[in-house]
Amino acid sequence: MTGTFRSSADMFAELNRLQGILEQAFRPHERASIRALPGAAFPVLNVGSTAETIEIQALAPGLDANSLEITLDRGLLTVAGERKSALPPDERGRASVYARERFAGRFRRVVTLPDEADPQRVDATYRDGILRITVHKREASKPRRIEVN
Structure with missing residues (x-):
């Protein structure tokens, strides 16, 4: 075989990569490959609230905390x-991938917060x-008891 591919493993890896791109574009929530689980949004989020706070948990193993960028602007x-x-890359600087279930690369998730969120009081x-x-939550948004005279 002539051209770009040097082995059947390289060709299979390239075809699998192209299939993944097409699947993500046309069916992002379905199975992305016959050999791998679908690429879900990363990181996976859990969002909830208490009487005092809005809690967001992002399940994101394998990150460097210094690489994270968290911003809050206009409720987003x-x-x-x-x-x-x-x-690990091979001698050509690439790795042969047969199934990719673990996300790697740049990511961005956006959560719309309720109006009661206080942008000045955020901890991570x-x-x-x-x-x-x-x-x-903003103090003004919390319920308070009003005494009747």
Whole structure:
């Protein structure tokens, strides 16, 4: 065989990559390959609230905490960063991939926060692969008891 491909493994890897691109474009929520699970949004988020706070947990193992960028602007909380590939490259600087279930690359997730979110009171911690973001609620939005005279 002539051209770009030097082995059947290279050709298979390239065809699998192209299939993944097409599947993501046309069916992003379905199975992306016969050999791998679908590429879900990364990081996976859990969002909830308490009486005092709005809690966001991002399940994001394998990140460097310094690579995370968290912003809050006009009620939109954005979590962005990059997850490096854990695959060792071969002698040509590439890795042969047969199934890719672990996300690698740049990511960006955006969460719309409720009006009661206080953009001045946000805390974030990253530990054991979980990014925890706590957004406190505005004091004015909390219920208070009014005494009757």
